Amino acid sequence: MNANVGTWRVGARTMQTRSEDNEFIKPGSAESFAKLVDTYQNRVFGFVRRMVPTGEDAEDITQEVFIRAFQSFDRYDARASVRTWLFRIAYNLCVDRARKHNRGLQQVSLQVSPDIEEEIDVPDNRWQPDALLEDAEFRQRLDKAIEGMSEKLRSVLLLHDKEDLSYEEIADTLKIPIGTVKSRLFLARTQLQNAVKDLMETQP
Structure with missing residues:
Protein backbone atom coordinates (compact mmCIF):
# COMPACT_ATOMS: atom_id res chain seq x y z
CA MET A 1 0.00 0.00 0.00
CA ASN A 2 1.32 3.43 -0.91
CA ALA A 3 2.50 5.36 2.14
CA ASN A 4 2.08 8.73 0.52
CA VAL A 5 -0.48 11.00 2.06
CA GLY A 6 -3.17 11.90 -0.45
CA THR A 7 -5.40 14.94 -0.29
CA TRP A 8 -7.42 15.95 2.71
CA ARG A 9 -10.03 18.14 1.14
CA VAL A 10 -13.32 17.26 2.82
CA GLY A 11 -15.90 19.39 1.07
CA ALA A 12 -14.16 22.17 -0.80
CA ARG A 13 -15.51 25.58 0.01
CA THR A 14 -17.80 27.59 -2.22
CA MET A 15 -16.27 30.90 -3.17
CA GLN A 16 -18.02 33.87 -1.63
CA THR A 17 -17.91 37.25 -3.31
CA ARG A 18 -17.34 40.38 -1.27
CA SER A 19 -20.95 41.41 -1.82
CA GLU A 20 -22.15 38.07 -0.45
CA ASP A 21 -19.82 38.46 2.53
CA ASN A 22 -21.29 41.85 3.26
CA GLU A 23 -24.76 40.31 3.45
CA PHE A 24 -23.61 38.64 6.68
CA ILE A 25 -22.42 41.85 8.28
CA LYS A 26 -25.29 44.19 9.01
CA PRO A 27 -25.03 45.73 12.48
CA GLY A 28 -28.21 45.20 14.46
CA SER A 29 -29.68 42.76 11.94
CA ALA A 30 -30.79 39.51 13.57
CA GLU A 31 -31.49 38.07 10.13
CA SER A 32 -27.96 38.60 8.81
CA PHE A 33 -26.50 37.24 12.06
CA ALA A 34 -28.64 34.10 11.80
CA LYS A 35 -27.43 33.66 8.22
CA LEU A 36 -23.83 34.05 9.36
CA VAL A 37 -24.24 31.40 12.06
CA ASP A 38 -26.07 29.02 9.74
CA THR A 39 -23.38 29.32 7.07
CA TYR A 40 -20.24 29.11 9.19
CA GLN A 41 -21.09 27.44 12.50
CA ASN A 42 -20.15 23.90 11.48
CA ARG A 43 -16.94 25.05 9.81
CA VAL A 44 -15.85 27.03 12.85
CA PHE A 45 -16.76 24.21 15.24
CA GLY A 46 -14.83 21.68 13.12
CA PHE A 47 -11.72 23.83 13.28
CA VAL A 48 -12.03 24.58 16.98
CA ARG A 49 -12.72 20.95 17.88
CA ARG A 50 -9.34 19.95 16.51
CA MET A 51 -7.62 22.77 18.35
CA VAL A 52 -8.93 22.11 21.88
CA PRO A 53 -9.04 18.91 23.96
CA THR A 54 -12.76 18.47 24.56
CA GLY A 55 -16.04 18.82 22.71
CA GLU A 56 -17.39 20.92 25.56
CA ASP A 57 -14.54 23.41 25.14
CA ALA A 58 -15.16 23.46 21.39
CA GLU A 59 -18.86 24.19 21.85
CA ASP A 60 -18.14 26.99 24.32
CA ILE A 61 -15.53 28.58 22.07
CA THR A 62 -17.68 28.28 18.95
CA GLN A 63 -20.54 30.03 20.73
CA GLU A 64 -18.15 32.73 21.91
CA VAL A 65 -16.83 33.22 18.36
CA PHE A 66 -20.25 34.24 17.11
CA ILE A 67 -20.98 36.37 20.16
CA ARG A 68 -17.73 38.25 19.56
CA ALA A 69 -18.53 38.53 15.86
CA PHE A 70 -21.98 39.98 16.54
CA GLN A 71 -20.52 42.47 18.99
CA SER A 72 -17.90 43.50 16.43
CA PHE A 73 -20.06 43.97 13.34
CA ASP A 74 -19.47 47.73 13.38
CA ARG A 75 -15.69 47.18 13.42
CA TYR A 76 -15.58 44.57 10.66
CA ASP A 77 -13.04 45.42 7.96
CA ALA A 78 -14.67 44.61 4.63
CA ARG A 79 -11.26 44.12 3.04
CA ALA A 80 -11.03 40.77 4.86
CA SER A 81 -13.27 37.83 4.04
CA VAL A 82 -15.87 36.87 6.62
CA ARG A 83 -14.47 33.39 7.07
CA THR A 84 -10.93 34.70 7.61
CA TRP A 85 -12.33 37.09 10.23
CA LEU A 86 -14.21 34.28 11.99
CA PHE A 87 -11.26 31.90 11.97
CA ARG A 88 -9.05 34.64 13.41
CA ILE A 89 -11.49 35.09 16.30
CA ALA A 90 -11.67 31.32 16.75
CA TYR A 91 -7.91 30.85 16.76
CA ASN A 92 -7.36 33.64 19.26
CA LEU A 93 -10.00 32.17 21.58
CA CYS A 94 -8.34 28.74 21.34
CA VAL A 95 -5.00 30.27 22.30
CA ASP A 96 -6.61 32.17 25.17
CA ARG A 97 -8.29 28.97 26.43
CA ALA A 98 -4.98 27.09 26.34
CA ARG A 99 -3.22 29.80 28.31
CA LYS A 100 -6.06 30.09 30.81
CA HIS A 101 -5.74 26.40 31.62
CA ASN A 102 -1.95 26.70 31.86
CA ARG A 103 -1.43 24.46 28.88
CA GLY A 104 0.12 27.21 26.84
CA LEU A 105 1.23 26.87 23.27
CA GLN A 106 3.57 24.02 22.53
CA GLN A 107 6.93 25.20 21.34
CA VAL A 108 7.57 24.64 17.67
CA SER A 109 10.99 23.85 16.32
CA LEU A 110 10.90 25.30 12.83
CA GLN A 111 13.87 23.58 11.30
CA VAL A 112 13.76 25.78 8.24
CA SER A 113 16.09 28.70 7.78
Whole structure:
Protein backbone atom coordinates (compact mmCIF):
# COMPACT_ATOMS: atom_id res chain seq x y z
CA MET A 1 0.00 0.00 0.00
CA ASN A 2 1.32 3.43 -0.91
CA ALA A 3 2.50 5.36 2.14
CA ASN A 4 2.08 8.73 0.52
CA VAL A 5 -0.48 11.00 2.06
CA GLY A 6 -3.17 11.90 -0.45
CA THR A 7 -5.40 14.94 -0.29
CA TRP A 8 -7.42 15.95 2.71
CA ARG A 9 -10.03 18.14 1.14
CA VAL A 10 -13.32 17.26 2.82
CA GLY A 11 -15.90 19.39 1.07
CA ALA A 12 -14.16 22.17 -0.80
CA ARG A 13 -15.51 25.58 0.01
CA THR A 14 -17.80 27.59 -2.22
CA MET A 15 -16.27 30.90 -3.17
CA GLN A 16 -18.02 33.87 -1.63
CA THR A 17 -17.91 37.25 -3.31
CA ARG A 18 -17.34 40.38 -1.27
CA SER A 19 -20.95 41.41 -1.82
CA GLU A 20 -22.15 38.07 -0.45
CA ASP A 21 -19.82 38.46 2.53
CA ASN A 22 -21.29 41.85 3.26
CA GLU A 23 -24.76 40.31 3.45
CA PHE A 24 -23.61 38.64 6.68
CA ILE A 25 -22.42 41.85 8.28
CA LYS A 26 -25.29 44.19 9.01
CA PRO A 27 -25.03 45.73 12.48
CA GLY A 28 -28.21 45.20 14.46
CA SER A 29 -29.68 42.76 11.94
CA ALA A 30 -30.79 39.51 13.57
CA GLU A 31 -31.49 38.07 10.13
CA SER A 32 -27.96 38.60 8.81
CA PHE A 33 -26.50 37.24 12.06
CA ALA A 34 -28.64 34.10 11.80
CA LYS A 35 -27.43 33.66 8.22
CA LEU A 36 -23.83 34.05 9.36
CA VAL A 37 -24.24 31.40 12.06
CA ASP A 38 -26.07 29.02 9.74
CA THR A 39 -23.38 29.32 7.07
CA TYR A 40 -20.24 29.11 9.19
CA GLN A 41 -21.09 27.44 12.50
CA ASN A 42 -20.15 23.90 11.48
CA ARG A 43 -16.94 25.05 9.81
CA VAL A 44 -15.85 27.03 12.85
CA PHE A 45 -16.76 24.21 15.24
CA GLY A 46 -14.83 21.68 13.12
CA PHE A 47 -11.72 23.83 13.28
CA VAL A 48 -12.03 24.58 16.98
CA ARG A 49 -12.72 20.95 17.88
CA ARG A 50 -9.34 19.95 16.51
CA MET A 51 -7.62 22.77 18.35
CA VAL A 52 -8.93 22.11 21.88
CA PRO A 53 -9.04 18.91 23.96
CA THR A 54 -12.76 18.47 24.56
CA GLY A 55 -16.04 18.82 22.71
CA GLU A 56 -17.39 20.92 25.56
CA ASP A 57 -14.54 23.41 25.14
CA ALA A 58 -15.16 23.46 21.39
CA GLU A 59 -18.86 24.19 21.85
CA ASP A 60 -18.14 26.99 24.32
CA ILE A 61 -15.53 28.58 22.07
CA THR A 62 -17.68 28.28 18.95
CA GLN A 63 -20.54 30.03 20.73
CA GLU A 64 -18.15 32.73 21.91
CA VAL A 65 -16.83 33.22 18.36
CA PHE A 66 -20.25 34.24 17.11
CA ILE A 67 -20.98 36.37 20.16
CA ARG A 68 -17.73 38.25 19.56
CA ALA A 69 -18.53 38.53 15.86
CA PHE A 70 -21.98 39.98 16.54
CA GLN A 71 -20.52 42.47 18.99
CA SER A 72 -17.90 43.50 16.43
CA PHE A 73 -20.06 43.97 13.34
CA ASP A 74 -19.47 47.73 13.38
CA ARG A 75 -15.69 47.18 13.42
CA TYR A 76 -15.58 44.57 10.66
CA ASP A 77 -13.04 45.42 7.96
CA ALA A 78 -14.67 44.61 4.63
CA ARG A 79 -11.26 44.12 3.04
CA ALA A 80 -11.03 40.77 4.86
CA SER A 81 -13.27 37.83 4.04
CA VAL A 82 -15.87 36.87 6.62
CA ARG A 83 -14.47 33.39 7.07
CA THR A 84 -10.93 34.70 7.61
CA TRP A 85 -12.33 37.09 10.23
CA LEU A 86 -14.21 34.28 11.99
CA PHE A 87 -11.26 31.90 11.97
CA ARG A 88 -9.05 34.64 13.41
CA ILE A 89 -11.49 35.09 16.30
CA ALA A 90 -11.67 31.32 16.75
CA TYR A 91 -7.91 30.85 16.76
CA ASN A 92 -7.36 33.64 19.26
CA LEU A 93 -10.00 32.17 21.58
CA CYS A 94 -8.34 28.74 21.34
CA VAL A 95 -5.00 30.27 22.30
CA ASP A 96 -6.61 32.17 25.17
CA ARG A 97 -8.29 28.97 26.43
CA ALA A 98 -4.98 27.09 26.34
CA ARG A 99 -3.22 29.80 28.31
CA LYS A 100 -6.06 30.09 30.81
CA HIS A 101 -5.74 26.40 31.62
CA ASN A 102 -1.95 26.70 31.86
CA ARG A 103 -1.43 24.46 28.88
CA GLY A 104 0.12 27.21 26.84
CA LEU A 105 1.23 26.87 23.27
CA GLN A 106 3.57 24.02 22.53
CA GLN A 107 6.93 25.20 21.34
CA VAL A 108 7.57 24.64 17.67
CA SER A 109 10.99 23.85 16.32
CA LEU A 110 10.90 25.30 12.83
CA GLN A 111 13.87 23.58 11.30
CA VAL A 112 13.76 25.78 8.24
CA SER A 113 16.09 28.70 7.78
CA PRO A 114 14.26 32.04 7.96
CA ASP A 115 16.32 33.08 4.93
CA ILE A 116 14.57 30.56 2.69
CA GLU A 117 11.07 30.62 4.19
CA GLU A 118 9.70 32.73 1.36
CA GLU A 119 11.17 30.34 -1.23
CA ILE A 120 9.60 27.14 0.10
CA ASP A 121 7.50 25.39 -2.50
CA VAL A 122 5.00 23.32 -0.53
CA PRO A 123 3.74 20.34 -2.58
CA ASP A 124 -0.04 20.30 -2.86
CA ASN A 125 -0.46 16.85 -1.36
CA ARG A 126 -3.56 17.36 0.74
CA TRP A 127 -5.17 14.12 1.74
CA GLN A 128 -8.73 13.00 1.20
CA PRO A 129 -10.76 10.02 2.46
CA ASP A 130 -9.87 6.85 0.58
CA ALA A 131 -9.85 3.13 1.31
CA LEU A 132 -7.31 3.70 4.06
CA LEU A 133 -9.52 6.19 5.88
CA GLU A 134 -12.47 3.81 5.78
CA ASP A 135 -10.76 2.00 8.65
CA ALA A 136 -12.26 3.58 11.79
CA GLU A 137 -9.26 2.67 13.95
CA PHE A 138 -6.86 4.17 11.42
CA ARG A 139 -8.89 7.39 11.28
CA GLN A 140 -8.89 7.63 15.05
CA ARG A 141 -5.13 7.17 15.24
CA LEU A 142 -4.59 9.67 12.46
CA ASP A 143 -6.73 12.20 14.34
CA LYS A 144 -4.52 11.60 17.36
CA ALA A 145 -1.46 12.31 15.24
CA ILE A 146 -2.96 15.64 14.18
CA GLU A 147 -3.96 16.47 17.75
CA GLY A 148 -0.39 15.71 18.81
CA MET A 149 1.01 18.46 16.62
CA SER A 150 1.84 21.81 18.12
CA GLU A 151 -1.00 24.29 17.86
CA LYS A 152 1.07 26.43 15.50
CA LEU A 153 1.48 23.60 13.00
CA ARG A 154 -1.99 22.13 13.48
CA SER A 155 -3.75 25.44 12.90
CA VAL A 156 -1.99 26.03 9.57
CA LEU A 157 -2.64 22.46 8.42
CA LEU A 158 -6.35 22.68 9.25
CA LEU A 159 -6.87 26.12 7.74
CA HIS A 160 -5.12 25.26 4.49
CA ASP A 161 -5.89 21.59 3.87
CA LYS A 162 -9.34 21.32 5.41
CA GLU A 163 -10.77 24.82 5.31
CA ASP A 164 -9.06 25.60 1.99
CA LEU A 165 -7.72 29.01 2.96
CA SER A 166 -4.96 30.42 0.78
CA TYR A 167 -1.49 31.24 2.14
CA GLU A 168 -2.47 34.91 2.15
CA GLU A 169 -5.70 34.25 4.06
CA ILE A 170 -3.91 32.13 6.65
CA ALA A 171 -1.25 34.80 7.08
CA ASP A 172 -4.02 37.34 7.65
CA THR A 173 -5.89 35.03 10.03
CA LEU A 174 -2.89 34.16 12.19
CA LYS A 175 -1.02 37.45 11.72
CA ILE A 176 2.18 35.77 10.54
CA PRO A 177 4.29 36.16 7.37
CA ILE A 178 3.41 34.06 4.32
CA GLY A 179 6.84 32.45 4.52
CA THR A 180 6.05 31.25 8.03
CA VAL A 181 2.74 29.84 6.80
CA LYS A 182 4.60 27.84 4.15
CA SER A 183 7.26 26.53 6.50
CA ARG A 184 4.71 25.48 9.13
CA LEU A 185 2.57 23.77 6.51
CA PHE A 186 5.61 21.94 5.15
CA LEU A 187 6.56 20.71 8.62
CA ALA A 188 2.97 19.77 9.49
CA ARG A 189 2.62 17.68 6.34
CA THR A 190 5.99 16.06 6.97
CA GLN A 191 4.89 15.09 10.48
CA LEU A 192 1.61 13.75 9.14
CA GLN A 193 3.33 11.70 6.45
CA ASN A 194 5.68 10.19 9.03
CA ALA A 195 2.72 9.38 11.26
CA VAL A 196 0.94 7.68 8.35
CA LYS A 197 4.03 5.60 7.59
CA ASP A 198 4.25 4.50 11.23
CA LEU A 199 0.55 3.64 11.29
CA MET A 200 0.75 1.65 8.08
CA GLU A 201 3.72 -0.34 9.35
CA THR A 202 1.57 -1.48 12.28
CA GLN A 203 -1.36 -2.47 10.05
CA PRO A 204 -1.85 -6.26 9.83
